[in-house]
Amino acid sequence: MLDLEKYRKIIVANWKMNGSIKFINDFSEKLALLENLEESTCRIICPPFVYLQRFRDQLNNFYFGGQECSQFDEGAFTGNISAKMLKDLNCNFCIVGHSERRKLLNEQNFEVSKKSSNCINFNIHPIICVGETLEEKNLNKTREIIEKQINESVPENANKNNTIIAYEPIWAIGTGLTPSLEEIDYIHQFIKKDIKTSKDYKILYGGSVKSSNFKEIIQLTNVDGTLIGGASVIFDEFKKILYI
Ligand code: PEP
Helix, strand or coil: CCCHHHCCEEEEEECCCCCCHHHHHHHHHHHHCCCCCCCCEEEEEECCHHHHHHHCCCCCCCEEEECCCCCCCCCCCCCCCCHHHHHHCCCCEEEECCHHHHHHCCCCHHHHHHHHHHHHHCCCEEEEEECCCHHHHHCCCHHHHHHHHHHHHCCCCCCCCCCEEEECCHHHCCCCCCCCHHHHHHHHHHHHHHCHHHCCCEEEEECCCCHHHHHHHHCCCCCCEEEECHHHHCHHHHHHHHHC
């Protein structure tokens, strides 16, 4: 496992199902040219699985992660990728329980927990995503929903050194909307201080982060980093964020 304590901030790029070999080659060539990147920031790129191999042993300034891994170790699970395979491809991180998977594939907390546990067993830090819908927010249920997701998704072998939580309000993902800065900091504090399961964990914010709002979000006391989707596949946007 990497020592996360040595990093002040963590930036995760979730490329989702975007890119092509040409895109990846161009993007990584440009990334490789970036100099004087902040040493105290942990930078992680999560490309589609099929392109992970191309990054292996490249780009010293970045770590790599999967966008998902199987709850099983191996066997007849067509299309699945195991934590062990991710480790083979040099991954130190894996996004688990992203809301798109929870919604589109009906992924449940117990599966997220199993997947996260597998990651930890292979020295991969799971980045466990949690967040409320707009309806739940409007009903003032954000804390209740998040606490339940965390309690059921964080496995027994997790601790503050091997696991990261990403707070991603579902209504903020890809919409251009974000909670207020006060709301973001408050929920991060709640996860870190009030939920026993995730006490003192590193907590990332995700949901419509871009270069224009990155600084004010990353500076919040209880925010340890950001998970970035759309803006992370636009090179000039991502570069701006890396130098803020
Ligand atoms: C995400 O997919 O985790 C995400 C935060 O996306 P976006 O930055 O595009 O809202």
